[in-house]
Amino acid sequence: MDRNGRKPGSRLARIVAASLWLVLLGSGNAAAILLEKPIDCQPGRDCFVQNYVDLEPGPGYADEACGPLAYDKHKGTDFRVSFEQMQAGVAVKAAAPGLVRGLRDGMPDISFKAGGKEAIQNRECGNGVVLLHPDGMETQYCHMRNGSIRVKPGEQVTTGQVLGLVGLSGQTEFPHLHFEVRAGGQTLCPFTGRIMESGCGGAPKPLWSINTLDELPYMPSGALDGGFSDALPDIDTIFVGGKKTDPLTPQAPALLFWAGFWGVRAGDTVAMRVTAPSGEVWTTPDQTIDRNKAQLVLSLGKKRTAPWAPGPYKGEAVLTRQGANGQKTVIPVARTFTMP
Template sequence: MIRAGAFCVLLSALPLGAETLSLSPPIACDLEKDCHIQQYVDHDPGPGVTDFTCGSLSYDGHKGTDFALPSLARMQEGVDVLASAAGRVVAIRDGMADMPFTGSGDVDGKECGNGVLLRHEGGWETQYCHLQEGSVIVAKGQSVATGDVLGRVGLSGKTQFPHVHLSVRHNGAVIDPFAPTKPSATTCTPPIDLAAAPTLWAAPLAYEPGGLISLGFASAVPAY
């Protein structure tokens, strides 16, 4: 069973000389067309919010990267969650319903929803959260290669939109794959040279400071 609350949530910088991890995106979609990154790791140690670019695409205490789909309809079509690196399955959870979190219901210790935890060489772990109910196809102890299917993007656990939350840890401490050597917002000095910044991604992923997610029509004026 995955218990997300049991893991250390200290945001850390990768020590100099530490063995690094090379990652690929954890979702089978085109990040420039039919999916997007909704939120990044929060680097602000206090109540504020700062992503790795000194921007605000995060929320207070967020310890992962959210790869999101534009709609529930896209989720229902089935979008695979992929292993970002080769490793071994050390924990799984399935059986939680896909439904937006409203504050009611017991998700304490199960905020990750349906998910998979992989262990990699060199003290690394990657965790994949909010998978679709019944979609997890790997078993504890199984070895996986980069790009192997783990399950499908869902809406389980503590979430309000369909996405896979990827958390990366090194020796128990959270590492931002976009800025593995950046310890906190105290070193935030914009503008950030993204092209020159260290990253764990095998192929650099673009940063979009904002944008349009989807369009639709309503039959009445929404009540806010």
């Protein structure tokens, strides 16, 4: 079953849901517009949704599948990419035709933890664009790359037109596009059509087009990255341009394999091991996660007692989740480093 309780491939159900939304939203002169994917990436391959609109009423949070990929009062859908992809350039695209109602550019691409919240006060969106669409909806595109915005206030844009590039500006800890949808003064979840904090579950009225819905399956968790270092990487910098792999030598004071995951849930277990060139295996007891975490980095390694042997060191980490009805989710990370 998919996020909304339909059988996989139930295209008819999606068409019916989208058609109902057209009737419900399109009460004015302009017909309601279904939204296309606002970022040039392939979810599950080179990007993923880190956070969804918060649908939990009051305190607490819930995503569109009633899962934990949100935080309290989060208003948008966060499409996350790697720092390396951000540097190469990932296009942000207009989700529908509309008028450029406002924009901001010129803010630096740094984690807000480095610059401080005071530096971005009242500019939490960072570099961004707001579009007003013919059906009265607004879409907002946040955390775009400094100097990348390609449109001007008052400009008419078409669906799929490039607005700029994904960045790291404003209140963000990792490169991503925060995509927000508003109608009638209310923030909406584009996957269900529900108002923020109005409750998850129930019959959906998606704002996405059928093709975009097919491209955005709900993914609860995944692997971020992995590597070898002589110390545990700083989780606050490793995914925003921090050094991921030291230039290790046989004299390195320690040798650690690290692995990162996103969408980690309470009760998940992580097993890690390193296989040295000699065939010796380093292991540690499986670690059980005590609470939900948006992202997590764990490591396994040893301190140097003699020069590290030359040859390949293979690191492996596996996150395992026991689900309902005996279902099991397994997420692996594997990396190999060759010591000179």
